[in-house]
Each structure stands twice: as structure tokens, then as C-alpha cells.
Amino acid sequence: MSRTKIEICSVGHQKFPFSTRILRKWKSELFEVTEFRDVQLLPNSDGDDYTYSDESIANVFPVTSTEDSIQFGICSVPLADSFYLRPLSEHSCILSLSELGLLLQAQNRRIEDFILKNLYLAVGVHALKNSIGLEQALQVVHDESRGCIFDMNPNRADAVFSMERLSLCADCKAKLQRASLPHGFLEQFEREIRRIRPSLYQRIEAFVKKQPLVSILVAVVVGLSLELLGNFVYDWLRGR
Numbered sequence: 001m002s003r004t005k006i007e008i009c010s011v012g013h014q015k016f017p018f019s020t021r022i023l024r025k026w027k028s029e030l031f032e033v034t035e036f037r038d039v040q041l042l043p044n045s046d047g048d049d050y051t052y053s054d055e056s057i058a059n060v061f062p063v064t065s066t067e068d069s070i071q072f073g074i075c076s077v078p079l080a081d082s083f084y085l086r087p088l089s090e091h092s093c094i095l096s097l098s099e100l101g102l103l104l105q106a107q108n109r110r111i112e113d114f115i116l117k118n119l120y121l122a123v124g125v126h127a128l129k130n131s132i133g134l135e136q137a138l139q140v141v142h143d144e145s146r147g148c149i150f151d152m153n154p155n156r157a158d159a160v161f162s163m164e165r166l167s168l169c170a171d172c173k174a175k176l177q178r179a180s181l182p183h184g185f186l187e188q189f190e191r192e193i194r195r196i197r198p199s200l201y202q203r204i205e206a207f208v209k210k211q212p213l214v215s216i217l218v219a220v221v222v223g224l225s226l227e228l229l230g231n232f233v234y235d236w237l238r239g240r
């Protein structure tokens with residue numbers, strides 16, 4: 001199975017910096033990040049409400065990708081039609097952290113995980129359609145948020161929900177099963193997207209936020225148990 005080559009480009013000033021090291025070190029049998037580059041500045045916006053049109057982004061992020069590669073831009077400015085991920089051509093797209101960056105920070109989710117989630121979305125669409133153009137992408141994604149990698153998330157808050165336990169919904173899984181993909185692609189795709197999840201610390205923190213009373217009770221029980229255990233060990237040592 002050949003890996004899709006991905007070039008990641010930081011477009012403009014990043015309000016929500018991300019680690020290129022984490023993205024470069026991510027182990028995947030489906031894609032490889034071959035290059036990182038920067039486009040330092042963007043011109044003034046050319047759309048309503050300070051949004052940037054595809055043409056405006058493409059002017060500073062020109063397409064150089066070929067059939068077996070994807071150019072993946074990341075910016076912090078709002079895009080046209082309130083999209084946070086927009087195809088710019090058959091093989092290039094741009095991800096905006098303009099709104100999602102704040103939401104992800106509020107939920108203690110890593111920006112890199114969100115980037116990875118969208119890299120897999122692009123890789124999945126590319127595998128199915130041999131293109132990530134707008135028309136092809138819209139044939140794959142769905143409006144309903146199902147916790148699926150192909151959720152379109154018209155509601156921004158759903159984008160964070162979709163990352164809770166990344167998977168493929170039954171509909172998308174059937175779509176991938178029907179497609180003529182390389183042997184083992186679907187299984188590997190599912191295995192890899194499941195690895196994009198909050199760290200243990202983030203999961204504990206989320207549990208404490210959701211269940212503060214249970215968390216206090218657990219802390220008290222654990223504290224008392226440790227004290228009792230300490231007393232027991234102390235008495236046992238003295239008695240020897």
C-alpha cells in the first residue's frame with residue numbers, strides 16, 4: 001500500500017501554534033508528511049466579514065501537488081461560507097483554526113489532534129475519489145454529526161464532539177468497503193483514526209469536570225485507603 005504524500009503549509013500568522021514535530025512523528029501506513037513550509041503573511045481579506053476567498057488563499061498558497069500527493073494548508077483566518085476546511089483544488093485544501101482553535105483550547109484538546117483528524121479526512125476522500133475537490137468531498141462527508149471522521153460539522157461545537165471517539169459511521173464504513181481501495185486500507189484507516197484521542201490526563205480532567213461530586217468522593221476514598229494502608233504497614237513494621 002503506497003502512502004499519500006502530504007505537504008503541510010502554515011499560511012499566515014498562527015494564532016494557535018501547532019507542533020510540526022508531533023505531526024512529523026505521527027506513525028501512519030497511509031500517509032507521510034514529506035514537507036513543512038511557511039507562508040508568513042496574508043493580504044487583507046477580500047470577502048464579507050473579513051473572510052478570505054479560495055482565490056485569495058490560493059494566491060499565497062499556489063498548487064504544486066501531483067496526483068498522489070496532497071497540499072494541506074493551515075491558517076487562522078476565516079474562510080468563505082463559514083467552512084473550516086475548504087478544498088482549493090483537486091489536490092490541495094486549507095484548514096482554518098479561526099474559530100476552532102478557541103473551542104479546542106476551551107475543551108483542552110490538542111490542535112495537532114484536530115489537524116490529524118482533518119488530514120485523515122483528506123486522505124479518506126482522496127482514496128475514495130482520487131481528488132479532494134469540493135464536488136468530490138461533498139459526496140463523501142455528511143451533515144449529521146455522528147462522531148465520524150467524515151462529519152461535516154456545520155455547527156462548530158460539533159467539530160470537538162466528533163473528536164471524542166473518532167470512528168467511521170456504518171454508512172461511511174459501507175462506502176469504503178464498496179470502494180476499490182488497496183488491500184487492508186479500511187482496517188488500517190480505522191486503526192489509525194482511533195489513535196487520535198485525548199491523553200489519559202485530558203480524559204481524567206474531563207471526567208472531573210463532568211462528575212465533580214463523584215471525583216471528590218473517589219479522592220476521599222483513595223486518600224482514606226492510603227492512610228489506612230500506611231498505618232497498617234507502620235504497625236506491621238513496628239511489630240516485627
Ligand SMILES: [Zn+2]
Binds near residue numbers: 146148151170171172
Ligand atoms: Zn460517516
